[in-house]
Amino acid sequence: xxxxxxxxxxxxxxxxxxxxxxxxxxxxxxxxxxxxxxxxxxxxxxxxxxxxxxxxxxxxxxxxxxxxxxxxxxxxxxxxxxxxxxxxxxxxxxxxxxxxxxxxxxxxxxxxxxxxxxxxxxxxxxxxxxxxxxxxxxxxxxxxxxxxxxxxxxxxxxxxxxxxxxxxxxxxxxxxxxxxxxxxxxxxxxxxxxxxxxxxxxxxxxxxxxxxxxxxxxxxxxxxxxxxxxxxxxxxxxxxxxxxxxxxxxxxxxxxxxxxxxxxxxxxxxxxxxxxxxxxxxxxxxx
Numbered sequence: 001x002x003x004x005x006x007x008x009x010x011x012x013x014x015x016x017x018x019x020x021x022x023x024x025x026x027x028x029x030x031x032x033x034x035x036x037x038x039x040x041x042x043x044x045x046x047x048x049x050x051x052x053x054x055x056x057x058x059x060x061x062x063x064x065x066x067x068x069x070x071x072x073x074x075x076x077x078x079x080x081x082x083x084x085x086x087x088x089x090x091x092x093x094x095x096x097x098x099x100x101x102x103x104x105x106x107x108x109x110x111x112x113x114x115x116x117x118x119x120x121x122x123x124x125x126x127x128x129x130x131x132x133x134x135x136x137x138x139x140x141x142x143x144x145x146x147x148x149x150x151x152x153x154x155x156x157x158x159x160x161x162x163x164x165x166x167x168x169x170x171x172x173x174x175x176x177x178x179x180x181x182x183x184x185x186x187x188x189x190x191x192x193x194x195x196x197x198x199x200x201x202x203x204x205x206x207x208x209x210x211x212x213x214x215x216x217x218x219x220x221x222x223x224x225x226x227x228x229x230x231x232x233x234x235x236x237x238x239x240x241x242x243x244x245x246x247x248x249x250x251x252x253x254x255x256x257x258x259x260x261x262x263x264x265x266x267x268x269x270x271x272x273x274x275x276x277x278x279x280x281x282x283x284x285x286x287x
Contacts (some may be wrong), residue, residue: 235271
């Protein structure tokens with residue numbers, strides 16, 4: 001009888017703890033930031049929305065809600081720190097412990113909404129989250145695992161992305177961009193890049209950009225499609241390939257072709273485009 005009572009008591013304690021929801025967190029505050037300052041954000045498992053406008057400060061709203069029903073093992077508290085230094089903002093999570101096991105139901109809803117001046121820059125580090133960024137015109141750097149990034153009307157001139165198992169979408173872009181991705185697709189339209197460095201494994205690279213004279217464009221993929229649309233300008237395309245099918249629109253001239261190398265030119269420009277593709281397709285188009 002004593003053993004039965006002990007087990008029942010343990011179940012009661014765990015159930016009561018499970019409903020404390022110590023992982024819940026809410027923040028709704030405004031912070032000073034320079035018009036051209038930087039937001040440094042570090043988060044995990046969050047849906048992040050960052051929007052730029054003509055506002056003069058940053059409004060940060062964070063909501064994390066944990067729901068559980070049953071028995072959870074482990075404990076912990078979740079806090080987000082916001083620090084202001086030299087006109088920049090640093091936003092970082094701080095947690096103590098966490099749930100290590102569960103019998104029953106557990107769910108987490110975690111959103112970060114940031115409204116900020118449109119001239120700011122972003123440095124983002126994340127894990128298992130998605131990012132929607134609108135109207136931010138400074139530099140943008142994202143280093144995240146298992147995350148999608150969607151950029152809308154971001155008119156800065158310096159971009160960097162390191163993503164695993166996620167997709168990148170941009171409706172415009174200019175200046176320099178560097179991309180390092182595994183198992184993800186890239187889709188960029190209406191760009192004016194003068195420097196592009198992209199390294200993808202098992203993903204498609206679809207870009208439409210103007211080629212800038214003497215611009216540098218280096219693209220490498222494995223087991224994927226390279227779909228390169230030239231919106232203006234021209235240059236030389238040096239394609240190193242292995243078991244790859246290459247197709248081109250009218251206006252592209254094939255200068256050299258072998259089993260492992262093809263050279264294609266497009267008049268009206270002096271850009272240099274280096275492509276390396278394994279086990280995929282290369283399509284060169286112009287609009």
